[in-house]
Amino acid sequence: MGSPTVAVSAPGKVLLAGGYLVLDRAHHGLVLGLNARINVAARRITTSPGVQLTEIIVSSPQFHQGQWRYGFHLAGDDGGITVTQLRWSGIVLTICPFRDTKQ
Amino acid sequence: MKPNPFVEATLTYCLTYINKCLHLRPRHSLTAAHLTILADNDYYSNDPTKSGKGRFASFHTTISKAPKTGLGSSAALVTSLTGALLAHYLADSFDLSSADGRRTLHNLAQIAHGAAQGKVGSGFDVAAAVYGSCIYRRFSAEMLADLPEPGAAGFTARLETLVNTDWDGRIKDFALPEGVAVRMVDVHSGTQTVGMAKGMLEWRRKNPVRATELWWGLHGLNIFLEQQLRTVGGSLEHVAETIARCRAVIRVMSKESGVPVEPPLQTELLDRISAVQGVYGGVVPGAGGFDAAAIVMQDDESVLEEVRKCCESFSKTHVKVNVMRVKGEMEGARMEDVAMFDAWLTN
Numbered sequence: 001m002g003s004p005t006v007a008v009s010a011p012g013k014v015l016l017a018g019g020y021l022v023l024d025r026a027h028h029g030l031v032l033g034l035n036a037r038i039n040v041a042a043r044r045i046t047t048s049p050g051v052q053l054t055e056i057i058v059s060s061p062q063f064h065q066g067q068w069r070y071g072f073h074l075a076g077d078d079g080g081i082t083v084t085q086l087r088w089s090g091i092v093l094t095i096c097p098f099r100d101t102k103q
Numbered sequence: 104m105k106p107n108p109f110v111e112a113t114l115t116y117c118l119t120y121i122n123k124c125l126h127l128r129p130r131h132s133l134t135a136a137h138l139t140i141l142a143d144n145d146y147y148s149n150d151p152t153k154s155g156k157g158r159f160a161s162f163h164t165t166i167s168k169a170p171k172t173g174l175g176s177s178a179a180l181v182t183s184l185t186g187a188l189l190a191h192y193l194a195d196s197f198d199l200s201s202a203d204g205r206r207t208l209h210n211l212a213q214i215a216h217g218a219a220q221g222k223v224g225s226g227f228d229v230a231a232a233v234y235g236s237c238i239y240r241r242f243s244a245e246m247l248a249d250l251p252e253p254g255a256a257g258f259t260a261r262l263e264t265l266v267n268t269d270w271d272g273r274i275k276d277f278a279l280p281e282g283v284a285v286r287m288v289d290v291h292s293g294t295q296t297v298g299m300a301k302g303m304l305e306w307r308r309k310n311p312v313r314a315t316e317l318w319w320g321l322h323g324l325n326i327f328l329e330q331q332l333r334t335v336g337g338s339l340e341h342v343a344e345t346i347a348r349c350r351a352v353i354r355v356m357s358k359e360s361g362v363p364v365e366p367p368l369q370t371e372l373l374d375r376i377s378a379v380q381g382v383y384g385g386v387v388p389g390a391g392g393f394d395a396a397a398i399v400m401q402d403d404e405s406v407l408e409e410v411r412k413c414c415e416s417f418s419k420t421h422v423k424v425n426v427m428r429v430k431g432e433m434e435g436a437r438m439e440d441v442a443m444f445d446a447w448l449t450n
Binding site: 006012027030031032036039056066070 | 106107110111114115118119122123133134135136137138139140141142143144145146159160161162163164165166169174175176178179180182183184186187188190191194199224225227228230231232233235236237238239240241243251253254255256257258259260262273277279285287300303304318321322325328329332349353356364386387388389390391397399427429430431432433434435436437438439440441443444447448449
């Protein structure tokens with residue numbers, strides 16, 4: 001059935017020594033990981049049988065309006081997966097009032 | 104929702120790579136997925152828009168309006184998103200604890216992060232996000248030069264090759280000795296520093312002899328510092344002096360180039376904090392500027408309290424500064440218990 005939710009985290013960093021020098025392969029930098037981390041959980045979106053969604057939802061629930069939705073499709077010529085951001089709230093009506101054209 | 108170039112680039116590169124891997128196995132395909140991001144509180148300043156107890160605060164504002172600390176999070180975001188996508192879709196082949204797994208994560212996250220930024224940087228931030236604390240020598244930017252744009256012919260094959268090969272950078276694990284901590288100070292100076300790296304590189308191009316002299320001078324001092332801060336065979340006796348000498352060269356770089364790597368405000372702050380008993384010293388981290396300071400100090404509550412007091416008194420006379428709870432640690436990207444997401448996983 002659906003794969004279980006998985007989660008991965010990665011630490012922030014501080015470049016303690018080697019600012020600017022680290023841009024150059026002749027030099028190096030001393031970088032420390034920090035215990036402030038970004039955590040990401042991934043899970044499958046379950047759909048009804050026969051329905052296939054090609055969508056990725058990315059949520060950042062600590063913030064207002066923290067959600068992005070993306071559609072994806074396979075590009076030709078070995079061009080990989082192309083990702084397009086979708087309108088986040090489902091239906092978005094675009095109204096063009098007449099007064100705009102008079103300005 | 105405002106576009107997020109880091110999320111979008113990560114999805115583009117990761118899904119292309121994952122789709123290629125899945126195609127080798129029948130009856131697997133890219134299915135719809137939901138990714139949930141939680142950032143530790145130290146990435147955002149304490150302010151009235153922040154609420155909630157527990158590990159992760161809620162904000163009464165959008166992500167772009169939330170006040171960020173000087174920590175920066177794009178590399179950690181790209182790396183954790185990449186890791187979660189690999190672990191989710193390639194559950195039976197991706198192993199984050201193996202050298203191969205970390206290489207896949209590192210290479211893919213570097214490529215996506217560079218694409219989102221529109222340039223290939225040194226990559227130290229992604230390296231730390233994957234491998235944790237390290238001594239880092241960058242990879243050659245030319246390695247990525249022949250990767251076609253997403254969607255262009257041959258993109259997938261070239262991406263797969265790049266992700267699956269060893270790069271020419273070098274990453275050597277590093278750990279602070281027992282009893283030593285690096286802590287971050289958030290500086291609310293209100294001064295934005297843009298184009299510092301560009302300014303410094305321009306100065307260096309115009310003054311190659313002087314720049315080489317300063318760069319190698321600092322290079323030698325950095326090696327001293329790394330040796331002295333080494334867990335085994337290091338000695339803390341001269342750390343304070345070495346940090347002071349590094350800063351002296353950095354101030355010369357600042358003065359001659361006109362790029363405020365260690366501006367006078369930071370000099371004042373670092374000098375005051377360095378005078379606290381139990382503090383070895385502090386630097387303006389990374390490319391420098393006004394928004395953060397990193398302090399090397401004894402890992403001790405009473406020393407931390409003294410540094411806090413020092414910051415409070417500095418805040419009264421200069422600009423607001425505060426010590427963050429965040430601390431240097433060794434560990435890089437890792438699998439997490441999904442229990443931390445309880446209460447946050449909604450549809």
